[in-house]
Amino acid sequence: MSTVGWGIVGCGWVARDHLLPGLRSTPGARLVGACDRDAAAARRLAAGDGAVATADLATLLDAPGLDAVYVATPNDAHRPVVAAVAARGVPVLCEKPLAADVADADAIVDACAGGLAGTAFDQRFHPAHRRIAEIVGAGGLGTVTAVRIVYACWLPPDWSPDGSPHHNWRVDPARAGGGALVDLAPHGIDLVGTLLGGDDLDTLDVVLQRRVHAYPVDDGAVLAGRTAGGVVFSGHVAFNTPDALPRRRLEVVGTRAQLVAEDTMGQTAGGRLTLTDAAGVAADVGFDTTTSPFAGQLAAFSAAVAGTAGWPWPLERDLRLHRLLHDAIARASERSR
Numbered sequence: 486m487s488t489v490g491w492g493i494v495g496c497g498w499v500a501r502d503h504l505l506p507g508l509r510s511t512p513g514a515r516l517v518g519a520c521d522r523d524a525a526a527a528r529r530l531a532a533g534d535g536a537v538a539t540a541d542l543a544t545l546l547d548a549p550g551l552d553a554v555y556v557a558t559p560n561d562a563h564r565p566v567v568a569a570v571a572a573r574g575v576p577v578l579c580e581k582p583l584a585a586d587v588a589d590a591d592a593i594v595d596a597c598a599g600g601l602a603g604t605a606f607d608q609r610f611h612p613a614h615r616r617i618a619e620i621v622g623a624g625g626l627g628t629v630t631a632v633r634i635v636y637a638c639w640l641p642p643d644w645s646p647d648g649s650p651h652h653n654w655r656v657d658p659a660r661a662g663g664g665a666l667v668d669l670a671p672h673g674i675d676l677v678g679t680l681l682g683g684d685d686l687d688t689l690d691v692v693l694q695r696r697v698h699a700y701p702v703d704d705g706a707v708l709a710g711r712t713a714g715g716v717v718f719s720g721h722v723a724f725n726t727p728d729a730l731p732r733r734r735l736e737v738v739g740t741r742a743q744l745v746a747e748d749t750m751g752q753t754a755g756g757r758l759t760l761t762d763a764a765g766v767a768a769d770v771g772f773d774t775t776t777s778p779f780a781g782q783l784a785a786f787s788a789a790v791a792g793t794a795g796w797p798w799p800l801e802r803d804l805r806l807h808r809l810l811h812d813a814i815a816r817a818s819e820r821s822r
Contacts, residue, residue, distance in 0.1 A: 489787040490517035490550035494542065494566050495557035496526040498646035499580070503607075503752045504557060505530060507779030514787045518548035542566065546573050553578065553790045555605065555783075560585040560667075561660045568596040576601035576790045578782075582671045583800070583807050585662030590807045594800045601789060603796050604803040606675045610781030612773035613749040613758045617737055618680050620760070620770070626739025627763075629681060632718045633736040634673040636750045637726035640665070642700045656700040656724070663814065664702030666691060669722035672750065673708070674806050677718050679798075680737060684714040685806065691813045693821065697725035708813075744770070753777055 491508055493500050496519050508514055518537035519530040531538035537548040545551070546569070554570045556563055556579040563584050570577040577597065581604050583590035608614060621629060645651045654660040655668050670691075678685035687710075694705035705723035712718065726732045733756075735746040742762045749756035754777045758770040788794035 487513065488550075489514045489790050490548075490552045491515065491783075491787075492518035492520065492537075492545045492548060492551050492554045493530065493557060494520045494545065494554060494570075495559075495562070495580075496521035496523070496530040497557065499752075500530055500555075500557045502646065503777065503779045504555060504783075507777050507783050509534075510777075510780045511783045511787060513791070514783055517550045518545045520545040542569055546570065546575065551575065553786065556580060557605075559654045559660045560662050561589075564589040564593055564596075567593050567602070571597045571600050571602065574600060576786070578603050578605050578786050580605045581675070582662070582667060582810075583803060585660065585667075587808050587811050590804050594804045597800055601796060602800050603786060603789075603798060604675075604800065605782060606672060606679075606798075606803075607752060607778035607782045608672045608676055608750065609679050609778075609798070610785060611749050611756075611778040612754070612776055612781065613746045613756055614676065614680065614735070614778075615781075616758060616770060616772040617735075617744050617746065618682070620744060621680055621737060621739075622682050625742060625760075626737060626744065627741025629716050629737060629739045631736075631738040632677050632680065632716060633734075633738070634676070634718075634720045634750065635722075635732060635734045636669045636673060637665075637705075637721065637723035637732040638669075639727050640704075640724035641698055653700075656698070656702050656704075658702050661702070664700070664704055665722050665724040666693065666703050666706040666708075666814065667810070668724075670706065670708060670720060670810060671807070673718075673720045673722070674710075674810060675803070676735070677710075677712060677716070678802075678806075681712060681714070681716060684712045684716060685802070686710045686718060686809060687713045689718075689809050689813045691810075691817050693814070693817050694723075694725075752779060 689710035
């Protein structure tokens, strides 16, 4: 196929501000349908692309030229949508985390068995992170010893992307499955193995924080873990850090050099990448500062749909890391009782 036709389910701000611009900038990809229980939101997203707009998932799945579906609904709604798409044999890319809990995530993996499916960890595709993986893979850091990530933002209970107060489902325990930890930490947990050539975390512990915002889930957390190969990981995620503060940093430390990425954790292009060698000499590392992680992700999955490239992240791997995080949350919750 020369062009991959995409459908989007869930037409909120992620789809509007990041997914659709990424899709429009991806050669060989186009929007053929938009679906949301709010039909007006679907119409707004589809406007200008000649795409089907509907509140009915079956109608979207019947859209002419549909080749793949991106699921961008709240976490608790992933399972029925992904299952319906997979039952039609349509490749599906589902927003992270796979689900609000482990049971639904497990069911999603079962539903997608034998088909093309992926978790939408857009941070895998940030050009700076791809460059880090290349340098690590070429041995440029020597023996890697640690990965450290800070990923934080300001997310009050009534946050909305448009500034108008509304119910924020990301701090609803039933819809999201948690707070800052569940929303932000999966990116870092996935990135560890992605940057280290498949050396994933196999141990993880967390400490939860409820310090600033008056909602029933954590507004911050710290993480500590280790990969199967012995690299240690530390992370700090938060919904209680003002956006004007330095709050997005990724470090990969080795015996020969250290890489530091600033302002690359997030949905937008750009940021800065610096390599400091063991003698203390620092230099900027160049990378593509114009391509967004969403555009990179859509291009990669479109290539997998078209059969011109593989998709190297099986859902079973993503499920294992999802379970690793939720097991750590359960232990942290038990300790706090």
